[in-house]
Amino acid sequence: xxxxxxxxxxxxxxxxxxxxxxxxxxxxxxxxxxxxxxxxxxxxxxxxxxxxxxxxxxxxxxxxxxxxxxxxxxxxxxxxxxxxxxxxxxxxxxxxxxxxxxxxxxxxxxxxxxxxxxxxxxxxxxxxxxxxxxxxxxxxxxxxxxxxxxxxxxxxxxxxxxxxxxxxxxxxxxxxxxxxxxxxxxxxxxxxxxxxxxxxxxxxxxxxxxxxxxxxxxxxxxxxxxxxxxxxxxxxxxxxxxxxxxxxxxxxxxxxxxxxxxxxxxxxxxxxxxxxxxxxxxxxxxxxxxxxxxxxxxxxxxxxxxxxxxxxxxxxxxxxxxxxxxxxxxxxxxxxxxxxxxxxxxxxxxxxxxxxxxxxxxxxxxxxxxxxxxxxxxxxxxxxxxxxxxxxxxxxxxxxxxxxxxxxxxxxxxxxxxxxxxxxxxxxxxxxxxxxxxxxxxxxx
Numbered sequence: 001x002x003x004x005x006x007x008x009x010x011x012x013x014x015x016x017x018x019x020x021x022x023x024x025x026x027x028x029x030x031x032x033x034x035x036x037x038x039x040x041x042x043x044x045x046x047x048x049x050x051x052x053x054x055x056x057x058x059x060x061x062x063x064x065x066x067x068x069x070x071x072x073x074x075x076x077x078x079x080x081x082x083x084x085x086x087x088x089x090x091x092x093x094x095x096x097x098x099x100x101x102x103x104x105x106x107x108x109x110x111x112x113x114x115x116x117x118x119x120x121x122x123x124x125x126x127x128x129x130x131x132x133x134x135x136x137x138x139x140x141x142x143x144x145x146x147x148x149x150x151x152x153x154x155x156x157x158x159x160x161x162x163x164x165x166x167x168x169x170x171x172x173x174x175x176x177x178x179x180x181x182x183x184x185x186x187x188x189x190x191x192x193x194x195x196x197x198x199x200x201x202x203x204x205x206x207x208x209x210x211x212x213x214x215x216x217x218x219x220x221x222x223x224x225x226x227x228x229x230x231x232x233x234x235x236x237x238x239x240x241x242x243x244x245x246x247x248x249x250x251x252x253x254x255x256x257x258x259x260x261x262x263x264x265x266x267x268x269x270x271x272x273x274x275x276x277x278x279x280x281x282x283x284x285x286x287x288x289x290x291x292x293x294x295x296x297x298x299x300x301x302x303x304x305x306x307x308x309x310x311x312x313x314x315x316x317x318x319x320x321x322x323x324x325x326x327x328x329x330x331x332x333x334x335x336x337x338x339x340x341x342x343x344x345x346x347x348x349x350x351x352x353x354x355x356x357x358x359x360x361x362x363x364x365x366x367x368x369x370x371x372x373x374x375x376x377x378x379x380x381x382x383x384x385x386x387x388x389x390x391x392x393x394x395x396x397x398x399x400x401x402x403x404x405x406x407x408x409x410x411x412x413x414x415x416x417x418x419x420x421x422x423x424x425x426x427x428x429x430x431x432x433x434x435x436x437x438x439x440x441x442x443x444x445x
Contacts, residue, residue: 010034012034015039015046018074021071021120031063037059038060038061041061045065045072045205046068050203050223052229054209054210055231056239057209057359057360058359066115069101069176073151074120097173098176100160102160102177102185103333105333106134106135106310108333109132109134109154117130130150130152132154134156134159136306142159146163146169153169157185176203176205177204181209183210183211186219210352210356239355239361239362241365243406245370245395245396247374248396249375250376265290269422274341275342276326279301282346286325290325295322296321298315300313300316300327302329330360339360341369342361342368343371344358345373347382348382351386369401369407372394401422403422
């Protein structure tokens with residue numbers, strides 16, 4: 001069955017039976033009430049139906065699936081205690097792993113584990129135990145964690161598949177399999193194989209933002225009588241709460257781009273920002289350049305070692321750094337409440353990836369700013385296609401931007417609106433731009 005996303009929001013209390021879970025949603029995650037997409041997603045997931053949910057970035061669809069998984073696990077625990085008290089270990093051990101959550105990156109897995117633990121933190125009695133399994137982590141530690149039979153196993157498909165094949169992770173009693181950003185996960189054969197570890201009567205929950213017809217068909221083939229929460233028009237995917245602008249660059253090459261980026265980061269008002277590039281080398285070079293200019297920046301890409309990746313993620317999540325330079329590793333699913341600005345230093349080839357990137361500044365309909373550095377006669381086709389496909393407007397950067405148009409009111413009891421105005425030098429100036437950058441830093445291309 002296919003449904004269009006929409007409808008009037010309801011209350012979490014109308015959907016969930018656990019009062020403690022309701023309190024965790026409010027106090028730990030900060031949701032006062034569900035959006036329309038969240039309400040329908042939770043309702044269908046709790047019915048036990050397979051579900052494919054397509055919704056805009058920042059709409060809370062992944063959170064809705066996590067809420068449904070937690071409520072279902074609480075129900076299963078209560079049923080086990082009622083039917084066979086001896087099988088329900090009140091000291092914290094679960095009888096079997098009941099839910100598998102597949103994530104396409106280590107950072108997303110860590111975020112998901114944190115969210116699931118927050119959801120169960122207020123639950124009475126034995127809480128659902130959540131364990132993470134990440135590629136690059138010590139194998140012995142993961143084997144021991146899997147053997148302890150956590151209620152929910154979260155991790156990368158490759159690591160989970162390896163643990164199952166080695167007999168450390170039992171999958172014969174899995175009831176739920178969740179795939180976050182399924183359009184990215186299912187590009188890897190390991191994800192399909194990990195999903196198929198679960199018994200045939202499993203429940204499958206998938207969510208995504210953009211999805212091709214071929215990928216949609218693949219998703220449906222992995223489900224049984226699924227419900228679809230789909231958008232009738234891709235224009236509904238656009239984060240209309242974001243201001244989007246093209247920023248002209250005086251000339252091709254790293255010197256003019258670096259200078260323009262540096263000026264933007266110095267003049268813009270923001271708490272945190274993400275700068276997207278297309279390669280690990282660009283990440284490292286840009287981090288080095290910005291740090292040399294006194295900016296609080298760090299890099300994130302797949303070539304970093306496990307320890308560095310996780311440390312950089314924690315530093316940025318905990319607001320210890322203001323600027324993150326990343327490949328598309330951070331374009332999918334990751335939530336940072338203080339990120340109000342996204343800058344595309346380089347554009348991806350796919351307009352769908354552009355949508356994912358700028359979505360990092362869209363949090364449940366909040367305001368934000370997305371800027372794209374555009375070299376002369378290059379990359380314009382990607383922005384033009386994004387405008388046409390998603391019915392967005394990506395105008396040229398104006399001379400002034402009001403801070404209140406892209407940042408929410410400042411935190412605090414009074415919640416006063418921001419009143420600043422930012423003045424830009426709109427026309428590119430090659431000589432002025434290149435004067436900002438010396439020859440110490442080579443082109444990241």
